[in-house]
Amino acid sequence: MTSPQTQTSEATHINDGVILRVEDLTKEFLVQRRGIKRKAQYLQAVAGISFEVRSGETLSLVGESGCGKSTTARAVLRLIEPTSGKVIFRMQGDESNGATLVDIAQASTAELRLVRRHAQIVFQDPIASLNPRMTVEAIISEPLVAHRIGNRKERAERVRELLDLVGMKSSHAQRHPRSFSGGQRQRIGIARALALHPSLIILDEPVSALDVSVQAQVLNLLDDLQNKLGLSYLFIAHDLAVVRHVSTDVAVMYLGKIVEKAERNELFKSPVHPYTHALMSAVPIPDPVIEAGRRRIILESEIPSAVNPPSGCRFRTRCPIAQVPGPCSEEEPELREYSPGHMLACHFPQPDGMIGLTSKS
Amino acid sequence: MTDITSRGVSEENLIALQIDEEVEEVANWRRNWRSFKRNRPAVIGLVVLFLILAAAIFGPMISPYDTLTQDLGNRLKPPSLAHPMGTDELGRDSMTRILAGGRVSLGVAALATTVAITVGTTIGSIAGFYGRWIDNVLMRFTDLALSLPDLFLLILAASLLGPSFTTMVIIIGLVRWMNVARLVRGSFLTLREREFVLSARASGTRSRGIIFKHLLPNSLSPLIVAGTLGVASAIIAESTLSFLGLGLQPPASSWGTMLRNAQQVIFSAPWAAVFPGVMIFLTVVSVNFIGDGLRDVFDPSGTTLSKSRFHRRLERLQEKYQKPQVVGQGNQVKAVVPERPSD
Ligand SMILES: Nc1ncnc2c1ncn2[C@@H]1O[C@H](COP(=O)(O)OP(=O)(O)OP(=O)(O)O)[C@@H](O)[C@H]1O
Ligand code: SF4
Ligand SMILES: [Mg+2]
Numbered sequence: 001m002t003s004p005q006t007q008t009s010e011a012t013h014i015n016d017g018v019i020l021r022v023e024d025l026t027k028e029f030l031v032q033r034r035g036i037k038r039k040a041q042y043l044q045a046v047a048g049i050s051f052e053v054r055s056g057e058t059l060s061l062v063g064e065s066g067c068g069k070s071t072t073a074r075a076v077l078r079l080i081e082p083t084s085g086k087v088i089f090r091m092q093g094d095e096s097n098g099a100t101l102v103d104i105a106q107a108s109t110a111e112l113r114l115v116r117r118h119a120q121i122v123f124q125d126p127i128a129s130l131n132p133r134m135t136v137e138a139i140i141s142e143p144l145v146a147h148r149i150g151n152r153k154e155r156a157e158r159v160r161e162l163l164d165l166v167g168m169k170s171s172h173a174q175r176h177p178r179s180f181s182g183g184q185r186q187r188i189g190i191a192r193a194l195a196l197h198p199s200l201i202i203l204d205e206p207v208s209a210l211d212v213s214v215q216a217q218v219l220n221l222l223d224d225l226q227n228k229l230g231l232s233y234l235f236i237a238h239d240l241a242v243v244r245h246v247s248t249d250v251a252v253m254y255l256g257k258i259v260e261k262a263e264r265n266e267l268f269k270s271p272v273h274p275y276t277h278a279l280m281s282a283v284p285i286p287d288p289v290i291e292a293g294r295r296r297i298i299l300e301s302e303i304p305s306a307v308n309p310p311s312g313c314r315f316r317t318r319c320p321i322a323q324v325p326g327p328c329s330e331e332e333p334e335l336r337e338y339s340p341g342h343m344l345a346c347h348f349p350q351p352d353g354m355i356g357l358t359s360k361s
Numbered sequence: 362m363t364d365i366t367s368r369g370v371s372e373e374n375l376i377a378l379q380i381d382e383e384v385e386e387v388a389n390w391r392r393n394w395r396s397f398k399r400n401r402p403a404v405i406g407l408v409v410l411f412l413i414l415a416a417a418i419f420g421p422m423i424s425p426y427d428t429l430t431q432d433l434g435n436r437l438k439p440p441s442l443a444h445p446m447g448t449d450e451l452g453r454d455s456m457t458r459i460l461a462g463g464r465v466s467l468g469v470a471a472l473a474t475t476v477a478i479t480v481g482t483t484i485g486s487i488a489g490f491y492g493r494w495i496d497n498v499l500m501r502f503t504d505l506a507l508s509l510p511d512l513f514l515l516i517l518a519a520s521l522l523g524p525s526f527t528t529m530v531i532i533i534g535l536v537r538w539m540n541v542a543r544l545v546r547g548s549f550l551t552l553r554e555r556e557f558v559l560s561a562r563a564s565g566t567r568s569r570g571i572i573f574k575h576l577l578p579n580s581l582s583p584l585i586v587a588g589t590l591g592v593a594s595a596i597i598a599e600s601t602l603s604f605l606g607l608g609l610q611p612p613a614s615s616w617g618t619m620l621r622n623a624q625q626v627i628f629s630a631p632w633a634a635v636f637p638g639v640m641i642f643l644t645v646v647s648v649n650f651i652g653d654g655l656r657d658v659f660d661p662s663g664t665t666l667s668k669s670r671f672h673r674r675l676e677r678l679q680e681k682y683q684k685p686q687v688v689g690q691g692n693q694v695k696a697v698v699p700e701r702p703s704d
Contacts (some may be wrong), residue, residue, distance in 0.1 A: 074559070077563055079559050079562055079563055113565045116563055116564060116565040117565065120563060120564070121559075121560065121563050123556040123559070123560060124556075125556055128555055128556040128557065129556035129557050129560055130557055131557040131561075131574070131575055131578075131579070132579070133578045133579060134574070142561060142564050142566060142574075143564035143565060143566075145566075145570075146561075146564050146565040146566040146567070146570060147565055189560075192560070192564070195564075196564075
């Protein structure tokens with residue numbers, strides 16, 4: 001990698017070894033009330049988040065359903081238009097001209113097409129993400145066709161290679177997606193994402209829809225591929241159990257914001273945010289004795305609406321230790337460095353666990 | 362890498378491996394056919410339509426009579442062995458003329474439906490794909506076209522353009538595209554948010570590829586149903602125009618023109634009106650039954666076309682007041698305007 005040249009007009013900088021840097025990304029959806037009086041309202045699905053994915057590593061983004069994970073994934077690749085923020089991506093060039101930096105959020109259509117050779121996405125729903133009317137070969141070679149790579153024969157060859165790479169048979173190429181199981185479909189989706197030799201893959205809950213037994217296989221596959229091809233992952237999941245084995249860093253997201261972010265071992269060993277504690281308490285521990293003695297933190301009530309998020313800390317309506325009225329409802333906690341490399345957004349950090357404060361077991 | 366498969370050969374993998382590729386493709390058609398066959402009226406409709414088509418195509422060839430040769434000594438004879446449907450006011454064999462007229466009626470209907478589907482699909486695709494103001498403009502235009510009475514449009518256009526086979530096709534086609542346009546638009550609007558379409562975008566596929574590879578092929582089922590039902594309404598439109606004297610001019614004839622000619626002799630020679638009328642009726646009913654059968658196969662929930670005027674009106678109202686989608690779960694549900702993917 002030589003010195004990066006800036007492609008977008010505004011000078012952008014990211015540290016060496018970082019492939020994706022998201023700065024203050026927001027996405028608002030226009031929401032309309034039904035009824036006689038229509039009122040335009042905005043739903044802030046992603047409320048200013050920043051993170052970095054380093055080359056060859058995996059950043060996991062974890063949070064419960066509806067917290068804005070898929071929206072983040074889609075906005076990063078400009079599949080939906082971000083409302084504001086920067087998405088700086090280091091595009092691997094060929095040997096002659098090193099890497100270039102592109103702000104995906106500002107990229108032109110032509111630049112975007114280029115970006116999409118290097119950054120790909122795998123979706124959550126293995127049924128909805130494959131066109132039911134196309135053969136596996138047509139699905140996997142679609143990116144090649146879109147970028148006019150190779151002739152028909154070369155593409156068929158590449159499809160066979162990719163099928164082999166994801167652990168499927170080349171005889172599967174002429175079938176339609178419906179003849180495959182969920183796990184196999186997800187492999188097909190992964191093969192498609194790999195077709196253009198990308199350097200970054202966004203995995204939007206790649207295993208959430210799969211049986212537990214199949215989840216492990218697909219996670220192993222992703223791990224193998226990362227080692228083999230030097231891929232960088234932005235891995236999205238809704239529970240911590242799934243990301244434990246695949247992540248380098250973990251960011252916990254709640255209602256459009258990142259509330260805690262740390263290196264994987266650090267986060268699992270010493271979580272600090274009450275919400276992370278709650279998520280952590282749902283992760284089963286392999287030791288049955290410890291597991292039996294553990295208490296679950298059950299979060300009461302639903303995740304609040306992102307149209308009218310709570311004042312102050314967004315988690316305060318469900319936080320077991322919230323001080324309301326008080327700092328939690330008056331001042332929004334900022335994401336700050338809590339200890340070296342460990343970011344936290346909470347007025348009352350809980351480094352020693354929250355056992356005394358848990359509700360039901 | 363193969364160790365991944367061997368490690369992961371679970372039951373689900375094995376089951377999928379056993380399904381043979383050709384069998385699977387065929388099975389789908391076979392399944393559709395089987396469910397179509399369960400619908401008695403649809404099957405009868407298919408048989409009747411097939412017979413009518415065959416008779417119209419081959420009948421005039423094997424008939425001993427010519428469609429134009431007059432036999433003035435044999436005018437308006439009732440049905441007999443020599444003339445199973447009688448003769449017309451110029452002594453021509455009615456059956457031969459009805460079968461030949463069927464070619465015209467069915468030909469106009471088929472071509473007009475093709476025009477309607479082409480125009481409707483184009484407009485619906487553009488509206489559904491580009492959305493926003495383009496969608497608004499095109500759909501208001503479609504609503505406008507829908508709100509004008511068909512017959513008024515037909516008569517206006519026919520008198521402006523003058524009668525001929527081609528103008529009939531164009532006129533009827535241009536009056537019948539609206540439903541197709543709305544159908545295709547609706548289908549595009551839902552499909553374009555689907556993950557396989559997003560994924561195609563993420564792969565760098567351009568708009569043309571998205572439309573022709575993803576959106577259109579997945580909108581085919583409602584189109585087939587709409588097309589079939591459209592043929593029936595085109596037959597009626599053709600007959601109506603011809604009956605009003607705005608269709609084909611003599612000596613060319615279709616079922617509609619024959620009905621028109623029979624008017625004058627309706628009491629003295631009722632068979633002259635009955636047979637073309639029966640043909641129109643049989644064809645339209647058959648096609649409608651087939652269309653209903655196809656709808657049951659492709660679209661069991663019945664969202665494709667309204668079954669009655671009431672439903673149609675209801676649909677129109679719903680479309681007007683409920684453009685946003687519903688997202689979220691539980692008590693978090695909200696009506697939401699679909700987001701346009703960029704580029
Ligand atoms: N097109 C849209 N228009 C309006 N609101 C939307 C749209 N897409 C998503 N949302 C809202 O944005 C919020 C975040 O949605 P998102 O799909 O990003 O959540 P998620 O974290 O991926 O959840 P899940 O785990 O269920 O996939 C939700 O409240 C959702 O209702
Ligand atoms: S800031 Fe207050 S409400 Fe928010 S997580 Fe911390 S303690 Fe709970
Ligand atoms: Mg999601």
